[in-house]
Amino acid sequence: MNYNGLDYPYPSQRRVVYGTRGMVATSQPLAAEAGMEIMKQGGNAIDAAIATAACLTVMEPTSNGIGGDAFALVWVKDRLYGLNSSGPAPRGISIEKLKERGIDAIPKFGWIPVTVPGAPAAWGELSKKFGKLSLTEVLKPAITYAYEGYPVSPITAKYWAKAFEVYSQNLDGKEFEEWFKVFAPHGRAPRAGEIWKSPSHGRTLELIAETNGKAFYEGELADKIHQFSMEYNGYLNKEDLVAFKPEWVEPIKVNYRGYDVWEIPPNGQGLITLIALNILKGFEFDIKDKDSVDTYHKQMEALKLAFADGLKYITDSREMKIKVEELLSEAYGAERRKLIGKEALMPVAGTPPKGGTVYLATADGEGNMVSFIQSNYMGFGSGLVVPNTGISLQNRGHNFSMDEEHDNALAPGKRTYHTIIPGFLTKDQKAVGPFGVMGGFMQPQGHLQVVMNTIDFKLNPQAALDAPRWHWSKEKRIDMEKAMPKEIQENLKKLGHEIVVAEDVGLFGRGQIIWRDEKGVLAGGTEGRTDGAIAVW
DSSP states (O other): OOOOOTTOSSOOSSOOEEESSEEEEESOHHHHHHHHHHHHTTOOHHHHHHHHHHHHHHHOTTTOOTBSEEEEEEEETTEEEEEEEOOOOOTTOOHHHHHHTTOOSOOSSSSTTOOOOOHHHHHHHHHHHHOSSOHHHHTHHHHHHHHHOEEOOHHHHHHHHHHHHHHHHHOOSGGGHHHHHHHOTTSSOOOTTOEEOOHHHHHHHHHHHHHTTHHHHTSHHHHHHHHHHHHTTOSOOHHHHHHOOOEEEOOEEEEETTEEEEEOOTTBTHHHHHHHHHHHTTSOOOGGGTTOHHHHHHHHHHHHHHHHHHHHHOSOGGGOSSOHHHHTOHHHHHHHHTTOOSSOOOOOOOOOOOOOOEEEEEEETTSOEEEEEEEOSSTTOSSOEETTTTEEBOOGGGGSBSOTTSTTBOOTTOOOOBOOOOEEEEETTEEEEEEEEESGGGHHHHHHHHHHHHHTSOOOHHHHHHSOOEEEEETTEEEEOTTSOHHHHHHHHHTTOEEEEOSOGGGGOEEEEEEEOTTSOEEEEEOTTTTOEEEEO
């Protein structure tokens, strides 16, 4: 994996970062440094991942929170483990009950889209199974930042201001007052460089640390969530919280040109990346083909076909009507590959919306590596903050369908189609490393592009992230970054693609990569489209 990317025509503005004893890559510098500090105190990559994730709930609340979900791929002692800590719909909700209230579509805000939060349980489970330090030690940096404050990063400030504008226009009701009290204490979003703190958030993290997460699901915090929900006719209650347990799952994979590309199985959408790669591996791509129109065309068509399947079939794995193995079979890949011609397809799929997520990757000198992702969805989530806790609740239930015949139909205790996905790469049963690209429905598209940049086009981790990206949104529409050469844009239009140059780089996701070579040297890349940073030892 000693790819230098020196021949890449769009040189990286950042350099690859190297280390041997430890590395943390994420979207906020202070959070990355906090994870590294935990490693230097005797923690491992798992401890560092938990510490960084907890810090991100404080330092990047625009994308995640204590009231969100989490997934992880963990490499320990030459084995890859998968953790699904996404919560289900409350047991008291149903399509029938919502329709009785005159609700035909699940809203973005309020109590209806709130599902059981899984992030605190993920931290506790990872710490218990693989951590070296106590959760109290690991969460200390996040607790300190919550109590004492920190200067808000530039990109976070940008999205905070956008969220404030959206919520000011859409959140109408007493139940939303706490959000403005906590996240807009001066009647506006905090500005870049301005100190923001949330003591109630700090106290919540202390309770989670002292009880290894139990306070959130069984104790004081669970009681507060229950009371808040009951006060405003919510469906989430303490019984839902008590019943929740994270699930260790077997990761799924596709072998792509000698490398195994790993994802979390459904309800996560990582399956879409693997379906697309399974189609694309039947084509040949040379290094010089990186910026050819034919390469982009085939990538886009394979991705659209994969999304058509994913949006139809992905839901709670216990209720999927078609097996993952069938969607990833060689025969099915070959069948779908035949559909790719010389003109843009019109896939049968939904319209993917934008989302808000944080991703981080960690590695230590012992060989442990973690690919970790957590999210509230659509930025801050539901707009609900549990009073006096700092807990911002997710709105993941918005992804459920109200069509009873749809595979992803809302049902009591069911997990919905989930956008957040961690990725991992291995070769010959040895770890290459964690990777991820956060950003709603951009995530499988970002995974696809990063994997091909790495394997097919031999780009180093930083160049693989810096390369101009595209984003399929619906039908034949492809959004492209400004850096994409105009010649490529024009030639893709000739093939029937509807090309739109997007102003907002946030549309194209935000990624992190850590690769380890055969000598144990770590090479990291971080996202230039956000406040990305790598802490290294």
